[in-house]
Amino acid sequence: MNLNDVKKIAVIGSGAMGHGIAQQCAVAGYDVVMVDIKQEFIDNGMAKIKESLAFLVGKGKMTQDAMNDVLNKRMSTSTSNKDAVKSVQVVIEAVPEIMDLKKSVFKEISEAAPADAILATNTSTMSISEIATAVKNPERFVGLHFFNPVTRMKLVEVIYGQKSKDEYINLMCEISTKIDKIPVKVLKDRPGFIVNRISAPNQALISAILDEGKIQPNEVDAVMKKMGVKMAPFEVADFVGLDVFCHTLEYYEKTLSPQYKPGKYLHDKIAKKELGMKTGQGIYKWEDGKAIIDTSKETTEISPIHFLSIQINEAVKVFKEGIAGSRKDIDDGVKYGMNAFAGPFTLASGMQPQQITDALNALYQRYKIDMFKPEPEIVDGSFKTLGA
Numbered sequence: 001m002n003l004n005d006v007k008k009i010a011v012i013g014s015g016a017m018g019h020g021i022a023q024q025c026a027v028a029g030y031d032v033v034m035v036d037i038k039q040e041f042i043d044n045g046m047a048k049i050k051e052s053l054a055f056l057v058g059k060g061k062m063t064q065d066a067m068n069d070v071l072n073k074r075m076s077t078s079t080s081n082k083d084a085v086k087s088v089q090v091v092i093e094a095v096p097e098i099m100d101l102k103k104s105v106f107k108e109i110s111e112a113a114p115a116d117a118i119l120a121t122n123t124s125t126m127s128i129s130e131i132a133t134a135v136k137n138p139e140r141f142v143g144l145h146f147f148n149p150v151t152r153m154k155l156v157e158v159i160y161g162q163k164s165k166d167e168y169i170n171l172m173c174e175i176s177t178k179i180d181k182i183p184v185k186v187l188k189d190r191p192g193f194i195v196n197r198i199s200a201p202n203q204a205l206i207s208a209i210l211d212e213g214k215i216q217p218n219e220v221d222a223v224m225k226k227m228g229v230k231m232a233p234f235e236v237a238d239f240v241g242l243d244v245f246c247h248t249l250e251y252y253e254k255t256l257s258p259q260y261k262p263g264k265y266l267h268d269k270i271a272k273k274e275l276g277m278k279t280g281q282g283i284y285k286w287e288d289g290k291a292i293i294d295t296s297k298e299t300t301e302i303s304p305i306h307f308l309s310i311q312i313n314e315a316v317k318v319f320k321e322g323i324a325g326s327r328k329d330i331d332d333g334v335k336y337g338m339n340a341f342a343g344p345f346t347l348a349s350g351m352q353p354q355q356i357t358d359a360l361n362a363l364y365q366r367y368k369i370d371m372f373k374p375e376p377e378i379v380d381g382s383f384k385t386l387g388a
């Protein structure tokens with residue numbers, strides 16, 4: 001199968017991710033069938049698609065005719081996975097993050113879809129290879145990790161399971177480009193893939209700073225904001241929700257290192273239901289969707305250099321572990337998956353190895369977290385040409 005053979009795509013699940021993926025595929029000219037278990041969930045997803053397209057029309061980025069075409073000619077819906085996948089070339093699954101559910105959905109799909117269809121999962125944390133055990137043709141099974149909100153975030157991580165064949169990974173990259181995304185290949189099915197893995201140790205740092213209680217979050221965020229970041233680290237934690245933040249750390253604790261264990265501060269906040277933006281109080285108080293942060297004082301103990309040094313150190317590990325094939329893939333991943341100004345290798349290219357090494361050693365001395373120890377390629381400066 002090549003790109004021109006792909007005409008119809010089934011999107012399984014019409015929730016936060018599914019409706020965005022369906023919209024993106026339909027706007028690119030694919031026939032799309034969007035599935036959910038209840039008509040009301042489908043109606044909800046369709047309403048969001050309409051709202052999003054109407055916004056584009058209002059901004060002059062899409063014509064009314066094109067919008068009508070997407071809604072009336074490209075999009076269809078179904079409450080049956082079996083019926084929906086019968087005549088498609090590609091299936092993209094976006095059902096809740098529950099292993100047994102994903103496996104049962106894929107077992108059903110694999111039996112009903114054409115034998116040569118490519119099956120993809122949008123899982124953010126689960127093993128692609130394990131989900132692939134539910135399908136008949138695991139060589140045609142891939143991870144396709146979109147970022148939220150799908151219509152605005154450019155990155156898609158295209159992930160190899162143990163048995164995925166290059167030709168299907170390559171085709172999914174082509175399809176991703178056609179639907180106006182930037183694909184980055186993830187060569188190994190490891191926790192966090194590329195982008196979330198690179199930010200994982202910074203999450204551990206945030207938890208450690210909160211537990212230590214000596215450096216004030218607002219004083220760190222003040223420094224970061226002064227450097228031009230749109231959302232500072234503690235603000236982000238509140239934005240995603242301290243329960244979600246804590247859950248992510250627990251996932252890395254199980255899959256990457258026990259040192260990701262979330263600390264007392266986060267557990268106490270969760271017990272008090274102070275979860276961040278969604279409850280109006282987290283690390284910060286939130287009003288009208290905005291955190292109230294006193295930026296009048298800045299810490300001198302933590303700087304953007306520390307956060308960047310951790311990222312570049314983790315990026316070196318991601319490359320050495322063979323998860324990413326090049327520094328460009330890592331930089332593109334971070335840039336387009338985190339909406340960053342640039343990726344870690346690009347940002348660190350003008351820095352002295354000693355500066356990064358010192359920042360990492362200082363963090364390691366202070367918090368005794370092994371993930372902060374500088375990799376040899378950081379110390380000797382060879383990270384500057386790694387994966388070039």
Ligand SMILES: NC(=O)c1ccc[n+]([C@@H]2O[C@H](COP(=O)([O-])OP(=O)(O)OC[C@H]3O[C@@H](n4cnc5c(N)ncnc54)[C@H](O)[C@@H]3O)[C@@H](O)[C@H]2O)c1
Pocket residue numbers: 012013014015016017018035036037038041081093094095096097098101105122123124125145146147148
């Ligand atoms: N939300 C995010 O920020 C985000 C980002 C990247 C990846 N993901 C991943 O995307 C997937 C979906 O997440 P979401 O946030 O869209 O979830 P969601 O709960 O918003 O939507 C899931 C939808 O799947 C439907 N569904 C459940 N069982 C089904 C079945 N058997 N057949 C068809 N549809 C079914 C649900 O009714 C629901 O509408 C998860 O694997 C998640 O980890 C989420």
